[in-house]
Amino acid sequence: MNEFDFRQWSHKAADWSADYLEGIGDRPVRPRVTPGDIAAQIPPSPPETGQAMEEIFADFESLIPGAMTHWQHPRFFAYFPSNAAPAAMVAEQLVTTMAAQCMLWQTSPAATELEIAMVDWLRQAVGLPNGFKGVFQDTASSATLCAVLTMRERALEWTGNQTGLAGGKRLRIYASTRTHSSIDKAAWIAGIGQDNLVKIATDDSPGGTFAMDATALKQAVAEDRAAGHLPAGIIICVGGTSIGACDNVAEICAIAKEEGLYTHLDAAWAGSAMICPEFRHLWAGAEEADSIVLNPHKWLGSGIECSAHFLRDPAPLLNTMAIRPEYLKTYGQDEIVNFSEWSVQLGRRFRALKVWFLLRAYGLEGLRARIRNHVAWTVKLAERLAVEPDFEITTPPILSLFTFKYRPDAADNLDALNRRLIEAINDDGRIYLTQTDFEGSQVIRFSAGQFDTREADVDIAFDVITQVARGMGTG
Numbered sequence: 173m174n175e176f177d178f179r180q181w182s183h184k185a186a187d188w189s190a191d192y193l194e195g196i197g198d199r200p201v202r203p204r205v206t207p208g209d210i211a212a213q214i215p216p217s218p219p220e221t222g223q224a225m226e227e228i229f230a231d232f233e234s235l236i237p238g239a240m241t242h243w244q245h246p247r248f249f250a251y252f253p254s255n256a257a258p259a260a261m262v263a264e265q266l267v268t269t270m271a272a273q274c275m276l277w278q279t280s281p282a283a284t285e286l287e288i289a290m291v292d293w294l295r296q297a298v299g300l301p302n303g304f305k306g307v308f309q310d311t312a313s314s315a316t317l318c319a320v321l322t323m324r325e326r327a328l329e330w331t332g333n334q335t336g337l338a339g340g341k342r343l344r345i346y347a348s349t350r351t352h353s354s355i356d357k358a359a360w361i362a363g364i365g366q367d368n369l370v371k372i373a374t375d376d377s378p379g380g381t382f383a384m385d386a387t388a389l390k391q392a393v394a395e396d397r398a399a400g401h402l403p404a405g406i407i408i409c410v411g412g413t414s415i416g417a418c419d420n421v422a423e424i425c426a427i428a429k430e431e432g433l434y435t436h437l438d439a440a441w442a443g444s445a446m447i448c449p450e451f452r453h454l455w456a457g458a459e460e461a462d463s464i465v466l467n468p469h470k471w472l473g474s475g476i477e478c479s480a481h482f483l484r485d486p487a488p489l490l491n492t493m494a495i496r497p498e499y500l501k502t503y504g505q506d507e508i509v510n511f512s513e514w515s516v517q518l519g520r521r522f523r524a525l526k527v528w529f530l531l532r533a534y535g536l537e538g539l540r541a542r543i544r545n546h547v548a549w550t551v552k553l554a555e556r557l558a559v560e561p562d563f564e565i566t567t568p569p570i571l572s573l574f575t576f577k578y579r580p581d582a583a584d585n586l587d588a589l590n591r592r593l594i595e596a597i598n599d600d601g602r603i604y605l606t607q608t609d610f611e612g613s614q615v616i617r618f619s620a621g622q623f624d625t626r627e628a629d630v631d632i633a634f635d636v637i638t639q640v641a642r643g644m645g646t647g
């Protein structure tokens with residue numbers, strides 16, 4: 173076995189990382205590769221003996237970065253961002269080195285106590301009341317799964333984990349038609365089933381936020397009770413992925429209270445913006461929700477994976493998720509928090525360190541300035557596109573997301589044209605955009621949120637979109 177020079181290669185990796193970030197704007201955002209290109213270059217079997225790091229590192233450099241989609245690119249305007257601030261990346265290196273496993277207080281005292289503190293810092297940052305507790309889950313999908321499991325167990329009076337679901341009443345969960353697919357998946361995994369996730373229509377009137385129709389929700393719950401089903405909970409959406417839909421949180425929570433239903437608020441993307449008081453109207457009433465998820469790894473700069481899962485009262489979650497075999501007990505420590513009891517995972521990464529570095533290095537004002545800029549520049553871009561003769565804004569900006577369509581007069585198949593436009597823009601490489609559908613047709617999403625995006629990058633987006641579209645013809 174060869175001696176591994178950890179210091180040398182760590183320095184090399186740090187230098188590589190700094191160079192990568194400095195030069196990232198010169199790379200195409202989405203690589204020009206086709207499926208199988210990279211796999212074809214990986215040996216089919218592992219080596220029997222260790223290889224030189226020079227060789228390994230050289231292969232990394234020649235094979236990997238050029239075939240990556242660059243989420244740190246300042247002109248990444250696709251999906252939602254998954255941004256990582258330099259200070260948070262440094263924290264991640266330290267965490268990786270300690271290889272911390274944060275399942276119990278005892279296995280990671282500082283990590284557990286820092287996690288409690290950082291969840292509370294974030295709680296204050298987004299303006300949730302004192303009393304909300306929380307945990308860092310890996311992703312919003314996991315937080316939502318935990319919430320749906322909690323809805324299930326609470327509705328079953330804590331018997332489901334023991335007896336399973338066979339033979340019982342049909343559990344019912346409610347969400348608007350504009351919620352994220354992670355809600356559907358949570359219903360699948362929780363054994364509730366797609367057919368029992370009741371999708372409620374939204375109010376799409378102009379000037380609104382595509383919010384769940386409260387009357388339709390009440391009616392669906394009443395019909396389910398009349399049919400002998402068991403309503404369990406409501407998923408509330410603030411900042412839906414497709415077009416940024418926001419439910420009326422206060423109104424839905426009031427219905428949930430009347431009906432005795434558990435509520436989970438999915439603000440995976442938009443939640444980060446709540447550090448700015450002027451955006452909190454979008455989730456007015458959030459303090460009434462039982463469970464809330466927001467992803468600092470989307471728009472605050474923590475780097476993936478980091479989902480803040482807030483709970484008005486952690487007891488229902490713990491009743492659902494905590495399992496205490498002898499080998500995980502910590503005797504004589506009744507007051508401690510063991511975060512594996514709050515999540516699906518047992519083994520957990522030390523996520524709080526990057527949040528600590530992040531919040532201290534930039535301060536809330538530094539983070540607010542970025543989000544405010546992203547929103548302002550997005551609004552400006554939408555205004556510029558709106559007055560271009562061949563473009564139409566299909567859904568207005570909600571925070572830093574809007575959708576639009578290219579619709580030149582001569583075009584007949586607009587869906588195909590817009591799909592071709594997205595491909596042409598992404599092949600150009602200067603920016604990266606993705607699509608969604610709205611009212612049955614293909615539209616193009618624009619979403620800003622990369623940590624180091626500047627106004628000039630959004631201006632380039634305007635140039636690329638208009639130039640590529642006009643260079644393409646209409647056929």
Ligand SMILES: *Cc1c(COP(=O)(O)O)cnc(C)c1O
Nearest residue numbers: 311312313352354412413440441
């Ligand atoms: C991104 C997103 C999710 C899923 O987030 P993960 O952390 O990747 O699981 C869920 N809901 C909304 C609204 C999102 O934008």
